[in-house]
Amino acid sequence: MTLPNRGPAPLSVASSGDLPxxxxxVVIGGGIIGVATALDLARAGHGTCLLEKGIIAGEQSSRNWGWVRQAGRDLRELPLSSLARRRWQTLSDRIGPDLGYVECGIAYVARSSEQAARHQAWVTEAAGHGITARILDPESLMAIAPGLARTGLSALYLPGDGRAEPQSAAPLLAREAVREGASIHQNCAxxxxxTDHAGICGVRTERGQIATRSVVVAGGIWSAPLLRRLGVELPQLKVLSSALRTGPLTEAQSSAFIPCLSLxxxxxRHRADGGVTMASSATAVAEIVPDSFRHMQAFLPGLRSMLPGLKxxxxxxxxxxxxxxxSGSALERSLTRHRIMDPTPDRRALQQVKRRLAESFPALADLEEVQRWGGLIDVTPDVIPVISTAAGVPGLVVGTGFSGHGFGIGPGAGxxxxxxxxxxxxxxxxxxFRLDRFGKGGRVEIQSWL
Ligand SMILES: Cc1cc2nc3c(=O)[nH]c(=O)nc-3n(C[C@H](O)[C@H](O)[C@H](O)COP(=O)(O)OP(=O)(O)OC[C@H]3O[C@@H](n4cnc5c(N)ncnc54)[C@H](O)[C@@H]3O)c2cc1C
Structure with missing residues (x-):
């Protein structure tokens, strides 16, 4: 059987009429970060225009696992992730169950004593931020993951963590933003x-100009080259991550593990359609590009700690x-040619995922795969985002580099x-999250808890 090698289809969003x-x-980028920003701007009564070169949530925001987590996060992100959790709750109350937001708990199973010690240290640190996580002993872990083949394991567990549906979350927020008065333009890079003497003065799009004094760049993997045209340097690399989904699970298979589990x-992750999304959290591929050479020194420690299997x-x-x-026109051609980046998933990584799943949960060995896909993650050297103004460019705001965990934090970042x-x-x-932390003399700290 030939499997479709295309990303999951996000819910459609109607574009607004003519460009204002x-x-x-002006918000550039219609992923979860851009639409959450546009929604808050429009609700507060600001004239908001969102530009998306492809479709809303065509790239990372529909391709992710759908985890909304605080567990194991870099401690610097905890206040923002707490805000995001409150925002998810409010949005879920307003938008309803289609958002798929459920606080079902997330468990990270420890496979070594070193990993278990890191988990314990995170629980202690997170308590200082008012976050109640706990370590599940082997018996408690088996109670929430009775299908596990191996006993004697512990896990980091945060009951307030959860999930949402990536194919509907950003589109539903975008529809809400339009209801609040934002205009949304798809297929419009x-x-x-x-800029002029006072800072930002407008945006040139493939369909004409928009005059504005304020721009939010939330372009995911495309943010760095767009900013470079303004003379703003952002160290950002793209890393391929691969995932697949199965058909609906039987009741016995579903009850083998809690909805979100890493092992x-x-x-x-259990999906709202009854299937499961599964992915490799340990392997990833990065293509060598000119920025790899410019920034590799800064990146290697972070990439290694986040992804020991990086190729x-x-x-x-x-x-x-x-x-x-x-040439600037080469970037412009790429922006209008690559409406949706749909990279080929890493076959080997997915084979390994299936093999490991069968070893860890024998009852899940025969799940039917129905789709596989790749997604390009925008990574910064310290694996936390940039949420910042930019020195020397009044009116510019940057919200990017969410380094593989921006879906859950998205409504807070917005x-x-x-x-x-x-x-x-x-x-x-x-x-x-300042942009200038990567500048001369900046100190880049990497936290690794999982
Ligand atoms: C396989 C995978 C699994 C993941 N799992 C999780 C998870 O479980 N939990 C979690 O929290 N995070 C996860 N992530 C990360 C998460 O998906 C991202 O951090 C988040 O979606 C980033 O959102 P974004 O809006 O910044 O970027 P994107 O969703 O990539 O959106 C950026 C958008 O900007 C548009 N754009 C770019 N340039 C322009 C331009 N010049 N003009 C107009 N439009 C432009 C692009 O077309 C794109 O649609 C995962 C990512 C992947 C790939």
């Missing part, structure tokens, strides 16, 4: 951010991105990005 001539704020390099290779991006350095874009005091302290 002016906007209070922002080609260049324009030995595989991650599992580097040459690929189509190698030549494409070399072209971006030579809130603070909207605040930054309208000169309000952000609801949480954003010092750790």
């Amino acid at each position: 001539a002016t906007a209070d704020v 922002a080609l260049e951010i324009e 030995g390099g595989i991650a599992l 580097l290779r040459l690929g189509a991006a190698t030549l494409r991105e070399a072209g971006w350095l030579l 809130r603070v990005l909207a605040e930054l874009a309208t000169d309000q005091r952000p609801s949480v302290d954003l010092r750790e």
